[in-house]
Amino acid sequence: MEALIALVIGVLTAGGVFLALRGQTFPVVLGLTLLSYAVNLFLFVMGRLAIGVPPVISAAAEGYTDPLPQALVLTAIVISFGMTAFVIVLALKARAELGNDHVDGLAHEEDR
Amino acid sequence: MNGFAHLPILPVVWPLFAGVLLLALRRAPLPVQRGVSLAAVLALLPLALALIDATADGSHLVYKLGNWVAPYGIVLVADRLAAWMLLTTALLAGFALLYALRGIDQEGRHFHVLFQLQLFGLNGAFLTGDLFNLFVFFEILLLASYGLLLHGGGRLRVKAGLHYVVINLVGSTLFLFAVGTLYGVAGTLNMADLAVKLAATPAENAALVQAAALLLFGVFALKAALLPLYLWLPAAYAHTSAPVAALFAIMTKVGAYSILRVYSLIAGGDAGPLAGLLDAWLAPLALATLALGMLGAVAATALRQQVAYLVVASVGSLLLAFGLGSADAVAAGLYYLPHSVFATAALFLVADSIARGRGRLGDAFESGPAMPNARVLGGLFFVAAVAVAGLPPLSGFLGKFMLLQAALDTRLTAWTWTVVLATGLLGVIALARSGSLLFYKTHGRDDAGTQVAPTTAALAPAAGLLLLVAGLTVWAGPASDFAAAAAAQLQAPQHYIDAVLGEAAAGDAR
Structure with a gap:
């Protein structure tokens, strides 16, 4: 299972980096989203993978999974969700102000 | 409790x-x-x-x-x-x-x-x-x-x-x-x-x-x-x-x-x-940042862009001090930190008043109309420029002097002295050039658009920040003592x- 998770994180990161380096704002936003998915998974598995064990103390438990990464990843998800919402609105505003969806706002006569 | x-x-x-x-x-x-x-x-x-x-x-x-x-x-x-x-x-x-x-x-x-x-x-x-x-x-x-x-x-x-x-x-x-x-x-x-x-x-x-x-x-x-x-x-x-x-x-x-x-x-x-992990990275990169930031300030085509590059250069000086690593160097950096913050902030505020005073041209480095109230504005720009460039008598000079002195007993002495002194000269040239262009090389105001004279309320915050720089100079003793104590505290992480x-x-x- 570790190898599979590592592969998933790797593929998500690679896709995220590739898309974040594109020239249009929409792929860049998608790339940032994929990167945040990758890092959320990564944070989550940093508590080591465990199946069917509780994070909170209980008398019947045979073992425990680390609850801290779960709390961290919740925080990270909330933050990355807010950031994604912000960057989408900003991309729309840039599209309206710059007249195209290139990240550098190309081909505007005043900039030359 | x-x-x-x-x-x-x-x-x-x-x-x-x-x-x-x-x-x-x-x-x-x-x-x-x-x-x-x-x-x-x-x-x-x-x-x-x-x-x-x-x-x-x-x-x-x-x-x-x-x-x-x-x-x-x-x-x-x-x-x-x-x-x-x-x-x-x-x-x-x-x-x-x-x-x-x-x-x-x-x-x-x-x-x-x-x-x-x-x-x-x-x-x-x-x-x-x-x-x-x-x-x-x-x-x-x-x-x-x-x-x-x-x-x-x-x-x-x-x-x-x-x-x-x-x-x-x-x-x-x-x-x-x-x-x-x-x-x-x-x-x-x-x-x-x-x-x-x-x-x-x-x-x-x-x-x-x-x-x-x-x-x-x-x-x-x-x-x-x-x-x-x-x-x-x-x-x-x-x-x-x-x-x-x-x-x-x-x-x-x-x-x-x-x-x-x-x-x-x-x-x-x-x-x-992790012991000594950043030794190989921080100081050399900071030296390069200082040099390139100052070159950017020389090459800038507008005043606010120039100040932004001066911010990059100040980060270079600061991280150079932290990268040298000795208690004296970190103390010099901590004394230089508030100075560079106040001085660059004051320059940003003055640059805004200059841009408003020049109408359509804004803060671009082009020969433009004379600004209203240019004497006061020019005086503030001069003091802020002296502070940012690190010339005596203001605290930027003291900070750089402490940094150079602290660099004497490190292995990067020659590099630090060369880069800090050369970029200091470049900073003076860059700011002197922009000051003379903005304030002296003026012509009539026929094509200027709306020129806004800076009010006292606009100049007071910049003047206040420069007074803080002056305060940092006058009370350099207590300030540098506190910075040295803070640096000593950082050198003993066990506490x-x-x-x-x-x-x-x-x-x-x-």
Whole structure:
């Protein structure tokens, strides 16, 4: 299972980096989203993978999974969700102000 | 428990409370909003002074949130360095806000809310003793800074803002990767506990820990605008509104602070896989940043762009001091830090008045019409330029002198002297050239458009910031003594660790 998770994180990161380096704002936003998915998974598995064990103390438990990464990843998800919402609105505003969806706002006569 | 025990958390919750209050007051009359915002910022000053007073004897004020003992709970730690940064932030924010009250706060919505939340993030980042909390406070100050940067809108501002937001989102992702790796190896995120655990890392994990620590350094270098990660800064700072650019003078210093704080703890000892980790990177990169930042200032085509490059150069000087690593060098850096913050912020404010005074040309380096009230404006520009270039008699000279003196007994003496002195000369040339072009090489005002004469209210905040620089010069003795004491405290991370984790031992005994 570790190898599979590592592969998933790797593929998500690679896709995220590739898309974040594109020239249009929409792929860049998608790339940032994929990167945040990758890092959320990564944070989550940093508590080591465990199946069917509780994070909170209980008398019947045979073992425990680390609850801290779960709390961290919740925080990270909330933050990355807010950031994604912000960057989408900003991309729309840039599209309206710059007249195209290139990240550098190309081909505007005043900039030359 | 006396009221004093809650002192470390007050600078964090106070701006948050003020920000929420201002959000509720968003339909209130403008003078009420401005009054609340200004009062909230001014109230940070006595808090910062009280923290300076409380930490001056070298003690660490450890505040346990929810009274959970470290390393299980989250702590805020106030020491000399944190108090020093808080005082700098409070003073800078007061003058930046005074400038904004002239009407820039009405160019968009929620300026005062964002301003307070920005201070919430900054103060939190300076006080936290937990690496993940540092990430959260970084996100708070960044999200507020996105809003402030874009405040007022405009095509170039949106374009620069998009780059700023995207690169900082990538930086946040890398921060989380680094934090996750450190947690995966050490099993803790409390910085003091991390220092203990990482020093005892088994050899098979050494490479992993080093990779995570260097990734974290990359993130901090991005925030601090260290070469080669400074390319976002000039456009973002040059195109935002003046009070925001002035406030952002402290933003790059948050990155520098984080490098100093985190690496003095986790790489401060002589043992462990992280000892001396940044020696090979920080000082050489800082030298290159200083050189390229100053070259950028020489090549700039507009005044605000030039000041933005001077911010890059000041980060170079600062991180050079931190990178040299000796107590004297760090002390020189800590003395130079508030100076460079105040001086560049003052120059941003003066540049805005100059741009308004030149009408259509703005702050572009082109021969233009004579400015109204040019004598006062020119005088302020001259003093700010002397401060930024590090000429005597102001504190920039003293800071650089301390840095050069501290460099004498390090292995980078020749490099430091050459680069610092050469960039000092370049800075003088760049600022003298822009000053003579803007103020002397003038012609008639037939094609100028609307020229706005600077009012006293517009000039007073810049003058106030320059008075702070003068104060830093007059009281250089006490200021450099405090900086030296803060540096000495950082050189002995064991006290920090004992102060945070000693509480845990005492708690167990109870």
